[in-house]
Every structure is written in structure tokens, then in C-alpha cells.
Amino acid sequence: MKQESCTIVIFGATGNLSRSKLIPALFHLEAAGRLAPGLRIVGTGRRDWDDARYREQALASIRDDRRASDEASLHERFLARLSYVRVDLNRKQDFTALADYLERNRLLAGGIVFYLAISPSFYAGAARNLARNGLSREDSGGWRRLVVEKPFGRDLESARELDRSLHEDFREKQIFRIDHYLGKETVQNIFVFRFANIMLEPLWNRNYIDHVQITHSERQGIGSRGGYFDRVGALRDMVQSHLLQVLTMVAMESPPDLGAESIRDEKVKVLKSVRPLTEDAVDDMTFRAQYAAGESDGQRLPAYIEEPEVPADSNTETFAALRLYIDNWRWQGVPFYLRTGKRLAENSSLVSIAFKKPPAQLFKQTGIDINRPNSLILSIQPLECIRLELQVRENGLEMKARSTHLDASSCALSASGIDAYDSLLLDVMEGDRSLFLRSDEVEQAWKIVDPILQAWAADSDEIPLYRAASWGPKEADRLFHRRGIRWRNTL
Ligand SMILES: NC(=O)c1ccc[n+]([C@@H]2O[C@H](COP(=O)([O-])OP(=O)(O)OC[C@H]3O[C@@H](n4cnc5c(N)ncnc54)[C@H](OP(=O)(O)O)[C@@H]3O)[C@@H](O)[C@H]2O)c1
Numbered sequence: 087m088k089q090e091s092c093t094i095v096i097f098g099a100t101g102n103l104s105r106s107k108l109i110p111a112l113f114h115l116e117a118a119g120r121l122a123p124g125l126r127i128v129g130t131g132r133r134d135w136d137d138a139r140y141r142e143q144a145l146a147s148i149r150d151d152r153r154a155s156d157e158a159s160l161h162e163r164f165l166a167r168l169s170y171v172r173v174d175l176n177r178k179q180d181f182t183a184l185a186d187y188l189e190r191n192r193l194l195a196g197g198i199v200f201y202l203a204i205s206p207s208f209y210a211g212a213a214r215n216l217a218r219n220g221l222s223r224e225d226s227g228g229w230r231r232l233v234v235e236k237p238f239g240r241d242l243e244s245a246r247e248l249d250r251s252l253h254e255d256f257r258e259k260q261i262f263r264i265d266h267y268l269g270k271e272t273v274q275n276i277f278v279f280r281f282a283n284i285m286l287e288p289l290w291n292r293n294y295i296d297h298v299q300i301t302h303s304e305r306q307g308i309g310s311r312g313g314y315f316d317r318v319g320a321l322r323d324m325v326q327s328h329l330l331q332v333l334t335m336v337a338m339e340s341p342p343d344l345g346a347e348s349i350r351d352e353k354v355k356v357l358k359s360v361r362p363l364t365e366d367a368v369d370d371m372t373f374r375a376q377y378a379a380g381e382s383d384g385q386r387l388p389a390y391i392e393e394p395e396v397p398a399d400s401n402t403e404t405f406a407a408l409r410l411y412i413d414n415w416r417w418q419g420v421p422f423y424l425r426t427g428k429r430l431a432e433n434s435s436l437v438s439i440a441f442k443k444p445p446a447q448l449f450k451q452t453g454i455d456i457n458r459p460n461s462l463i464l465s466i467q468p469l470e471c472i473r474l475e476l477q478v479r480e481n482g483l484e485m486k487a488r489s490t491h492l493d494a495s496s497c498a499l500s501a502s503g504i505d506a507y508d509s510l511l512l513d514v515m516e517g518d519r520s521l522f523l524r525s526d527e528v529e530q531a532w533k534i535v536d537p538i539l540q541a542w543a544a545d546s547d548e549i550p551l552y553r554a555a556s557w558g559p560k561e562a563d564r565l566f567h568r569r570g571i572r573w574r575n576t577l
Contacts, residue, residue, distance in 0.1 A: 091124035092228075092515055093193045095184070097173065097212055098203035099129025099140065103235065107266075108203060109144045110151040111507035116164045117155050120512060126193060130173035130184065140170035153503050175208045178215055185219035197229040199514050209234055210251035217255030224260075233262045233514055236327050237318065238523070241539060242532040249525045262514050263523040267328040269506025272466040274521070276335045276437070279464075279472055279494070286462075289441070291416045296459065297567070299423045299438040299574050300332050303430040307377065307387065307554065308404070313395035320406040321374070321542070324426040326535040330357065331523075332466075333422055336437055337412055346519035350527060357530035361411040368541035371410070373550075373562045374403035377429040380554025387429065387554035401549045403542070404428040407562045410534070421567045429554040431575070435466035438574035452485035457570065465577045471497035473577065497577070 094112070096104055115121050129140045144165060148154045171187050173180040188194050200216060202209055213232060216222055222230050232252070239245025252261055267273055280286060289295070302324055308315050315323065334353040341348035363371055379389040391398050405427035412422065441460040458477060465471040472494040480486040513521055552559040557575055 089120055089122040089125070089515065090197065091122035092197035092199060093126045093128060093188070094199045094201060094511075094515075095128045095130060095188075096201045096203055097130050097175065097208075099170070100131035100133050100135070100143070101203055103203040104129070105143065105147045106150075107505070107507045108201065108511070109147040110154060111505055111511050113144075113148050113151070113154055113160075113164050114505065114508045115512060116167075117157075117160055118508075121164075121167070124196075125167060126191070127168045128184075128187070128193075129168060129170045131170075132172070132174045134172055135170050137169045141165045141168050144168055153505070175204065175212055175215075178218070181215040181219050181221075185221055188221070195227050197231070197515070199231045199233060201233045203235060206235075206237055206239075206248070209248060213252050213255045222255045222260070229260075229517065230256075231260050231262055231514055231517070232256050233264055235264055237322060238263055238528045239532065240318070240322060242529065242536045245528055245532050249528075253525075258525060259519070261525075262519065263525075263528060264510055265327050265331055265523055266506040266510065267331055267466075268521040269508075269510040270466055271504060272464060272470045272472075273332060273335060275470075275472065275495070276332075276464055280336075281340050292418050292420050294441055295420055296440045296442045297421045297423065297571065298333075298336060299425070299440070300329050300336070300436075301424075301438070301574065302329060302426045302435045303432060303557075303575070304428050305430065305433050305555070307429045308390060308393045308396065310394060312393045315404075316396050316400055316402045319374075319402045320404055320426050320428065321535060321538060325406055325408065325424055326531050329424045329426060330531045330534065332437060333410070333424065336439070336464075337417055337422070339416070344520070346522075347524075349520045350524045354524070354527050354530055355414075356412060357527065357534065359412045359414040359417075360534050361413050362533070363537045365537065365541055368538050371408060371565065372538050372541075373405075373407045373559070373565055374542060375405040375427075375550040375552050375559045375562070376400070376402065377404050377427075377554045378551040380429070380556065382555040389551075389554070390429075403549060405430075405552060405558050405562070407558075407565055408538070409565045409567070423565060423573075425558070425562065425573065427552075427558050431555055431557050433468055434576045436574065436577065437464040437466070438462075439464075440571075440574075449485070449487075454479075454485060454487040458489060461574070463574070463577060465497070468499055469497050469577055470499075471495055471577060473497065 096108060098104055112127060145161060148161065171184050173184050202212055224230055239248050334356045337356045338352040341352045377390045380387045390396060390404050391400050407423065407425040410422045410424065439462040443459045461475045463473040474492045476490055477487040478490050480488045510521060550559055550561055
């Protein structure tokens with residue numbers, strides 16, 4: 087496909103996100119022939135770098151990326167697109183210098199992506215200073231798009247405030263709120279799997295589904311991110327954004343078409359239908375905990391409060407679990423369990439859809455266990471997989487069954503080698519907003535999470551602990567709506 091040429095201006099070009107994700111993704115698009123010949127990448131940062139220094143850093147990022155081609159001519163072609171302009175976000179005159187640079191290089195006539203890979207505290211100021219220098223206006227012919235990274239606020243009020251500021255200078259259609267989870271192939275596959283197949287539709291509701299679990303677990307502890315994470319916690323960091331997004335993909339109705347607004351309308355409807363948690367319900371329907379020290383491969387793993395920059399009396403949760411209900415016709419009464427944690431036993435992101443048991447105990451006198459109802463597993467990482475688990479008869483004289491599964495994909499590590507940022511950056515350039523969050527979507531997600539944040543903040547009890555490298559606290563089981571349910575941890 088022929089790509090339209092444009093310019094990508096990265097704020098925070100010297101930072102971690104830019105080095106570990108954006109440059110590798112752009113290089114991957116270069117290798118795939120998806121960057122137009124005239125496309126330019128302008129890195130900006132506070133450091134006093136020049137083009138050569140910026141290109142050196144970019145080359146190092148490419149070399150660190152296991153997916154990247156080592157073809158020298160490709161490196162050369164990509165690096166030639168890069169330049170560096172020093173912009174201190176606190177200095178208005180630096181934005182004027184940036185606008186001059188874009189004009190001098192005749193880049194204003196085309197489209198420009200402004201990618202804010204910077205601390206959220208700078209978002210509103212950066213948008214304002216871009217606008218002051220005419221860089222939000224689209225009347226010169228080229229489009230202007232602003233990409234913001236999560237977190238979008240730290241609660242409902244601050245998210246609204248951030249939106250108000252951004253909307254003073256940019257229209258909603260110019261703002262691309264990125265949630266990289268939505269760029270993951272399996273997450274997109276949920277959509278195709280549900281709406282390109284009629285087979286599941288009659289089963290996809292309260293009549294056949296017992297409950298849904300959405301899990302994101304990480305083996306790693308907080309490491310060097312303690313300073314940031316301690317102010318945020320697992321609920322804001324993962325649940326408000328990624329896990330609620332996955333929930334919308336599982337629960338949404340079919341949109342009338344594939345237009346961004348149609349898809350986002352349906353996702354917002356799901357979030358609006360999530361039953362609000364009252365103060366009393368928070369205790370019953372949520373659980374939080376923090377990792378204590380543990381051991382893995384004979385090595386001691388530190389407790390959360392021993393991590394750098396974490397206060398010794400921190401009450402911040404590194405584990406959060408919720409039971410939610412979606413009050414609409416399709417999902418009435420079906421519990422959705424959301425769970426995330428750091429320093430758990432394995433890295434795993436998956437959705438487990440547990441179907442109900444067969445209505446009659448036909449196999450009571452046999453070795454067939456009807457307590458193993460069908461499950462559909464949508465595994466997002468590390469393996470990408472859609473798996474249907476079934477019971478079949480075991481060959482032999484006895485009436486016995488065994489579990490087997492049908493895999494609807496290769497169940498391998500990301501088979502395509504495509505990272506979420508590859509496809510999301512391409513979408514920004516092409517103006518496709520369907521995988522980006524609309525402002526009302528972000529607001530609805532905060533409405534769900536806000537009462538929990540408030541209740542947890544008011545709770546002065548000591549936070550429960552779980553052993554590092556375990557599957558989390560046993561007490562989280564109390565969220566289940568009945569006995570006999572277990573957390574589904576891995577594929
Ligand atoms: N890292 C990730 O994987 C990741 C994932 C999801 C979301 N995010 C979000 O992405 C954003 C950036 O994260 P990050 O991890 O890349 O942070 P980072 O490594 O701390 O980088 C911050 C960047 O901001 C620049 N900066 C700081 N103060 C500045 C100023 N006054 N003027 C100009 N530039 C300034 C830094 O430039 P200097 O180095 O020159 O000071 C640096 O390039 C954050 O909003 C974060 O929440 C990151």
C-alpha cells in the first residue's frame with residue numbers, strides 16, 4: 087500500500103519509551119516498506135544533542151531489538167530520516183524554534199504527528215505551546231495529530247481536567263490516546279473471532295457463560311519504577327486501562343460497521359453498563375495486596391517495600407482483583423473477574439471464558455467429570471492463542487473422558503513478529519482511530535475505578551501480603567461468586 091508522507095515529532099525522544107518501543111517500531115515499518123520516502127522523524131528532548139548523537143542512539147535501539155534486520159542499507163535509509171531539535175518543555179521559545187525548524191524544512195504543508203512520550207504532567211503544557219505556535223491548526227493543508235500515552239489522569243476529576251486542557255487546543259479527532267494493549271494481535275483477534283464467526287454468537291451470553299476471567303500477571307517486580315509506581319498502583323496502572331479495554335472487546339455488541347466511532351460507541355456502551363460499585367460493595371467485590379519477599383531459582387526476591395524509591399510503610403497495591411457485573415441483556419448476572427499482579431509466578435495475559443455445566447448429570451455413574459465445563463481461552467501473551475477446551479471419550483472399555491483442546495491459532499510466541507506499536511503508529515499515520523481511546527471511554531473507565539480508589543485510600547488497615555513468585559494471595563478467592571471456581575493462571 088502506498089503510504090502518505092508525513093512528519094513524526096517525538097517529544098521525549100531520549101527517553102525509555104522512545105528507545106525501547108517507538109524507534110524499533112518505526113524501523114520495523116521501514117523494513118516492511120510502510121514508511122513513505124519523504125517521511126521524517128524529528129526527535130526532541132531536553133538534552134543538548136545533535137542529529138548525529140540522536141542517530142547513534144537510534145542505531146543502538148535497533149541493534150538491541152531482536153526483531154530488527156541487520157541490513158546496513160536499511161539502517162542507513164532509516165537513520166537518514168532522523169533529526170534532532172532541542173526542546174525544553176518548560177521553555178516556550180523552544181516551541182517557537184521547533185515551529186521555525188518545521189517551516190524551514192518545509193514540513194508544515196504535510197501531516198504531522200506529535201508524539202508525547204513524556205511525563206503526563208507535561209501533556210497540557212506541550213499541547214498549549216504547540217497551539218500557540220500554530221502547530222495544532224490544520225488550515226495550512228496538512229493534518230495535525232497528537233498522540234498521548236497513558237496514564238490519562240489519575241482519577242476521574244484529573245482525567246476530565248486533562249481532557250479540558252487538550253480540547254482547548256486540539257479537536258477530539260486530532261487526539262490519539264494510545265493503549266498499547268489494543269495493538270496486540272490477540273486482542274484484535276478477539277474482535278475478528280467474535281464477529282467473523284456465527285458459531286459462538288448463540289453461546290456468547292448469560293445463558294451459556296458461567297463467568298469470565300481476565301488476567302494479566304507479571305513475574306517482574308517493580309525494579310527501578312518504584313518512584314512512579316508507588317503513586318499509581320496496580321488498579322490505575324493495569325485495570326483502569328488495559329483490563330477494562332479487554333473486557334469491552336469480550337463483552338461488546340457487534341458495531342454496525344468498522345468505523346472508529348461505531349466501534350468506540352459499542353465499547354462505551356459496555357463501560358456504561360458496568361454496575362457501579364457502591365462503597366459497601368467495594369469490600370465485597372474487590373481485593374488488593376502487595377508482594378512480600380519470596381524466592382525464585384534459589385534467589386531471594388525482595389519485598390515491594392524493599393524496592394528502590396518505595397517508602398517502607400507503603401500501602402500501594404501490586405495486586406488487584408475485581409468482580410464486576412455488566413447490567414445489560416447479554417451479560418446480566420455473569421461475573422467478570424479482573425486480576426493483575428506484579429511478582430507473580432509467571433508472565434501471562436489471558437481471557438478465560440468458562441461455560442456452564444451441562445444441565446443434566448448424565449454421566450454421574452461414570453468416570454466422566456462434568457465439573458470440567460468447556461472453556462474458551464484467549465491467550466494474549468506470552469503465547470498468542472485461541473483455545474477451546476472440550477471433553478472427549480477416552481478409548482477403552484470404561485466410560486471415561488479426557489480433556490482435549492482445539493487451537494484456532496498457532497499458540498506460539500507472537501508468530502508475526504509484529505509489536506503493538508508497529509500497528510498503532512501506522513494507524514496514527516493513516517488516521518485510523520479505532521484502536522485509540524475516545525475521551526468518553528476514558529471517562530467511563532475512571533467512573534468504574536474511582537469508587538474503588540476512594541475506598542482503598544480511606545482504608546487504614548494494613549494491606550494483605552503475598553509471597554513473591556507465587557500466584558498471589560489465597561484471599562483473592564473470596565471474590566468468586568460460588569465455591570469450586572479457580573483462577574485460570576496460564577494456557
Ligand atoms: N517506557 C514505557 O515502556 C512506557 C509504556 C507505556 C507508557 N509510557 C508513558 O510514556 C511516557 C514516557 O515514558 P518513558 O518511560 O519514556 O520516560 P523517561 O524514560 O523518563 O523519558 C522521559 C523523557 O521526557 C524528557 N523530558 C523530561 N523533562 C523534560 C523537559 N523539561 N523538557 C523536555 N523533555 C523532557 C526526557 O528528556 P531528557 O532525557 O533529555 O531529560 C526523556 O526523553 C510516560 O507518560 C509514560 O507513562 C511509557
